[in-house]
Amino acid sequence: MSDKKLILVVDDDTDLVEMISMKLENENFQVAKAYDGVEALDKIKEEKPALVILDVMMPRKDGYTLCDELKNSEDFKDIVVVLLTAVADAISSTSYTHMGGKTTLADDFVPKPIDLDKLMEIVKDNL
Amino acid sequence: MADTIKIGGIKLSGEMVQVDLREPKAPAEILPGILHHISSEKINLPHLHQGRVNGEIQTTICFEALEYHRLESMLATELNDIWSRILPSVGTLSLFPHGSDIGFVATVYAIFAEENIPIHGISSSVSALVVHTDYNELDRAVLALLKVYELPENHSPLYPELRIEQVEE
Numbered sequence: 001m002s003d004k005k006l007i008l009v010v011d012d013d014t015d016l017v018e019m020i021s022m023k024l025e026n027e028n029f030q031v032a033k034a035y036d037g038v039e040a041l042d043k044i045k046e047e048k049p050a051l052v053i054l055d056v057m058m059p060r061k062d063g064y065t066l067c068d069e070l071k072n073s074e075d076f077k078d079i080v081v082v083l084l085t086a087v088a089d090a091i092s093s094t095s096y097t098h099m100g101g102k103t104t105l106a107d108d109f110v111p112k113p114i115d116l117d118k119l120m121e122i123v124k125d126n127l
Numbered sequence: 128m129a130d131t132i133k134i135g136g137i138k139l140s141g142e143m144v145q146v147d148l149r150e151p152k153a154p155a156e157i158l159p160g161i162l163h164h165i166s167s168e169k170i171n172l173p174h175l176h177q178g179r180v181n182g183e184i185q186t187t188i189c190f191e192a193l194e195y196h197r198l199e200s201m202l203a204t205e206l207n208d209i210w211s212r213i214l215p216s217v218g219t220l221s222l223f224p225h226g227s228d229i230g231f232v233a234t235v236y237a238i239f240a241e242e243n244i245p246i247h248g249i250s251s252s253v254s255a256l257v258v259h260t261d262y263n264e265l266d267r268a269v270l271a272l273l274k275v276y277e278l279p280e281n282h283s284p285l286y287p288e289l290r291i292e293q294v295e296e
Contacts, residue, residue: 014224035136059287060283060288
């Protein structure tokens with residue numbers, strides 16, 4: 001059995017999924033991929049990742065909804081969730097987003113366009 | 128029945144108009160003007176790729192069909208002195224991930240050829256192989272590909288569900 005931690009990357013931008021995955025694999029993580037929130041939930045149930053990098057705006061189930069479902073679930077609440085947000089403003093708190101004051105239980109945020117090195121720092125800090 | 132090959136997904140575009148143009152040398156002189164017009168008019172640019180054909184730089188640009196009327200007169204002027212072609216009612220089919228596997232490209236070509244589905248262009252990004260065909264052939268192309276490739280059980284939708292529209296601030 002591998003000692004490498006498993007990270008699930010979820011975004012409907014397939015090129016972004018690929019670039020983040022390559023970076024994670026270079027940093028010695030195992031990677032799984034999904035392209036929307038419904039597919040992501042299936043992968044989470046099947047593979048139980050340690051951390052999910054999760055885009056917000058996706059078809060079928062958006063990142064906020066999936067994050068809330070995970071954090072309110074006994075089985076999945078301990079999975080670290082890092083949201084990818086297309087927000088120009090900095091987010092000062094991990095419990096608040098710009099979306100009309102909607103709260104979220106994500107563990108951390110990374111603004112788009114993504115700085116891959118910054119993303120790796122956040123991943124390592126949270127694991 | 129032969130085993131199918133698992134892939135991450137297939138995405139289809141909406142209906143588009145494809146404009147192919149060739150400029151004899153770099154740096155391009157016509158293309159920057161076209162792109163500037165697209166940007167200033169806040170017109171979406173779903174697809175652009177470049178390659179070389181007979182030593183010239185060929186650019187393929189796809190516009191949403193419902194936006195194309197906003198570009199017609201500009202393009203008629205800009206494309207007057209160079210080789211170009213305009214294909215109405217085109218769609219793109221993206222398969223991913225290609226895994227940088229040239230055999231993947233060959234297989235896709237073979238599937239389209241066997242089904243006599245036209246290919247108006249082909250390109251790749253970091254993750255996806257993108258094939259341009261007639262918009263009304265997209266469904267048939269998907270059915271042909273699914274004889275060889277297998278999608279995940281709960282794969283994301285093939286057709287786009289979100290459309291971004293640029294608005295004046």
